[in-house]
Amino acid sequence: MGAIYRREMSSFFTSGLGYVFLTVFYAVSGYYFYDKVIESGLSDTSPMFESMLIMFVFLVPILTMRLISEEKKNRTDQGILTAPISLWELVLGKYFAAMTLFVIAESIIFVYAIIIRYLGDVVWSTLLGNYFAMLILGGAFIAIGLFVSSLTENQMTSAVVSLVIMLILYYYDETLLEKIQSDSIVKVAAMAAAFFIVYRIVSVVSGNYAISTASGAGAAGVVFAVFHFAIKEISVDKIQRFLSEFSFHTRYVEFTKGVFSVPSILFFISTAFLFNFFTIRVLEKRRWS
Amino acid sequence: MIEVKHLTKKYGDKLAVNDISFKVEKGEILGFLGPNGAGKSTTMNMLTGYISSTSGQVLINGADILEEPKKAKANIGYLPEIPPLYLDMTVDAYLSFMFDLKKCKLPRKAHLKDVCDLCKISDVRHRIIKNLSKGYKQRVGLAQALINNPPVLILDEPTVGLDPNQIIEIRSLIKKLGKRHTVILSSHILPEIQAVCDRIIIINKGVVAADGTADDIAKNITNEHKMTLRIEGQNHSKDDKEEIVSELRKIDGIKYVRADMEREKGIYDYDVETDGKTDVRRAINKLCAEKGWNILMLQLSDLTLEDIFLKITMGDGIDADSDKKAQDKKPVRINLMTEAEEKAAMEAAKEAAADKDNEGGEE
Incomplete structure (x- = not known):
């Protein structure tokens, strides 16, 4: 797992994808920070975190699109699948590499916290709760993106399909259902x-x-x-x-309002686990077909 | 070392590999020969556990590749047809990654240096793989397979796309590696297999068509012997040619005669095939002496591996009794056809035998 993880991490930065991801993440979240916090004059960070969900929808596919599809296209999967490692090590190595980059990105909110500190009081419970909420939501999204990446050889297909899935998840909430x-x-x-x-x-x-x-x-x-x-x-x-119950949006917004719900935590974590499991099944299935 | 039992792979309804069995002993270099699409790469991918078999078993050092994949894979170094290189990494970073991936316990620096020296890539270690030439990429692929000194090396067309110098280098390297490793090498280039391998398996349409040393296969695949003659007639004209051909055909033991091109003025070459049992050279000499012809050249041409390969893969030229002979002589087996084809072939053979009787004059 370590070898795969380290290679993916270095590949994020040699391919430039990591820089693109971080830059866009910082720029857009910075805009939300300015617009929803500084501009409003309130130290309440909830509106900022709520807006950031749409950003994940667009950015996570960038992070995950090439993780497995590229291996297949360049035939490098022949190297790793014939190495003495298990599929779990392979998939989790890639998963945690993407997660690490995501954590680096979302940790920017501590910089925002310092800025707020200068201007007023930081509500640490909301901030930390949201940090955690972003982490598990990102974990679920990345697992879905990784799964989509394992289905195709084409990075673009992978990115577009994951984007569509995540957009559907974004709009899938009570207001949609009420219609x-x-x-x-x-x-x-x-x-x-x-x-x-x-x-x-x-x-x-x-x-x-x-x-x-x-x-x-x-x-x-x-x-x-x-x-x-x-x-x-x-x-x-x-x-x-x-x-x-299956709405990512509803569950995430709950967190931004300051509700720390254990069922939602379990929901996101089990989604992440399930899709990583599916990814492994896809890789296994390819061997047997 | 490597044991393959009744290996079969189906893609949907298409049978890619059909019931292949063989064994490779320690320190042996086995050549895997076959035309494109014969099932070489599929077999190798099954040997290395990249794809699974539909049925059958692969044992690497006693460990089943599907039951104990980690144990079996730890014994294999694999160079696929397209080397699995990450193009955006440097050679060093890539080899170091493979070192970790294979959970190699050897001292990293020294081992990587050894491998690089062996594959002669020490001078490109700091370059990005994308910018390397095809030959270097192939060698990096080979270096990757050598990491952790696996007892078994499986190389899928290792010399494809290289220039002649590089081909020679890689071949001699493989020969050298064969002393310490068990090597399976696939190719559709015959001289390569002949130069490097101790033993050859010819695979065609997913089945093992022949298995043995080059000489064994040559002896068993056919009992014909060919020679080329240059005979000077008396008139130096085309009439000579016809007379010589018809007279040669009368000699006992000559199966086939064909006049070739005019090599010198009025003098022709003749391709002669014998039944392999009788030595016809003296009879020819006698004939020429009687007729007042001169033999200017006599050249025996035994079948090359190339001829054998063509014969096997084109599916012709092996008559019933060479097949029988081959079956008597173990361990060399000739197994040209799948069961389905066998019936049709038997009928064809009957017809061919009938034809032969009609052409008795030529035999």
């Missing part, structure tokens, strides 16, 4: 889900497109019938509440 008021959307979504799940299972088992399409359509029909005859009224509220 899905009508239960017809829920019905359609459930039918589509039933179709694709059954289609996929049947196509793996039978390998026949006609049969799998037919059984997928059948499953969708069953779901429709269930909605139409059995559950006449859907309690949209409940579904919404369930879905909003």
Whole structure:
């Protein structure tokens, strides 16, 4: 793990990617600091931290885009996959390298803290809570970016796909869910889900497109019938509440308001773990295909 | 040292490697020969654990590459077809990275210096790999494989893209390495394999087509012998040519005669193939004496590895009895066809035998 980690770290700086990441991070967060804290005249840092989420959405893909895709493209993966190390060491080495750079970047807030100190009082609990929140949110985002990077050989594809995923995660919150008021959307979504799940299972088992399409359509029909005859009224509220549990945005904003919620911490950490695990599965799968 | 048992790899429905088995002993240099797309690289990738096999087993020093990957991989140094180089690193930084990656316990400075000296890259150690020439990149790739002195070296086309001088250097280096390491070397360049390897495995369409030393394979693949004759007729004309060809064909043991180009004025060369059992040189001499012709040249040309390779990979030229002969003589095996092809081939052989009977005059 150490070898991979050190190489990735030095590669961030020889390729210039690390400098780009840090520069943009400092510039944009500096702007938010000026705009939300200095300009407002309040020592409350919450608005600044809330705005910074969108910055992560754009910057994390830069950090993770080449981590695995480049190895595959340059065939250097043949070197590391035939070395006597495990896939966990490989993936975690890369993951922690990106995390380190992220920590270096976010530690800029201590500089801001010093500036605030000159002008007024620093609310250390909010500041440290947010530092930690950024850390675990970044951890989850980086794991997702790393996973996307393992799926493709092309850095640009990797960056764009991770950006799209992170944008969706950014906009995925209660306000978005509230727009899905009508239960017809829920019905359609459930039918589509039933179709694709059954289609996929049947196509793996039978390998026949006609049969799998037919059984997928059948499953969708069953779901429709269930909605139409059995559950006449859907309690949209409940579904919404369930879905909003997965909102990165809501959970992060909670932190910036000063709520230190343990479920959210577990949520971000398990997301990070899960996606690192997926990355390993992807690498493993590639060997077996 | 390396034991491969019934190794098979399928990509979807495509069979890339089909039931390959072989053993490599310690200190042996094994050449892996085959045309492009024969399954050489796939086999090597399976040997090194880069990809998994569909079925079969690879044992490196007794450790299964899939069951105990760390133990098995620690014994291998691998140079893939495209060396796995990080182009933005310096040679030193890269080798140092590989040193860490392989968890090498040897003294770092001294070991890296040894490896660099061996591969003759000491003068480029501080340069960025991106800026090196192809030959140097290849050598850095080789140096990387040598780190931690692995007992097994697997080199996939190590001389591809190098200039002749570099090729000679790398070859002699591999020969030198063969004294301390077990080496598997793949190539589609025949002289290279011939020059470097103790033993050769010819692989074609995913199966082992031949396995043995170059001489073994040559002896077993065919029992024909070729010679080239230059005979001066009496008239120095084309009539001579036809007469000589037809007379030569009458000699016992000559299978095939073909008149070649006019080499000197009115004098032609003749390619003669014998059945390999009879020595026809005296009979030819006698014939010429009787007819008043002069033999100006007689050159025996045994099959080169090149001919063998062509014969095997083009899938022709091996008749039923050389095949039988080959099967009698272990350890050299000739196994040209997959099972599916075998039926078709047997029928083809029957037809060929019938044809031969018809052409009796030529035999």
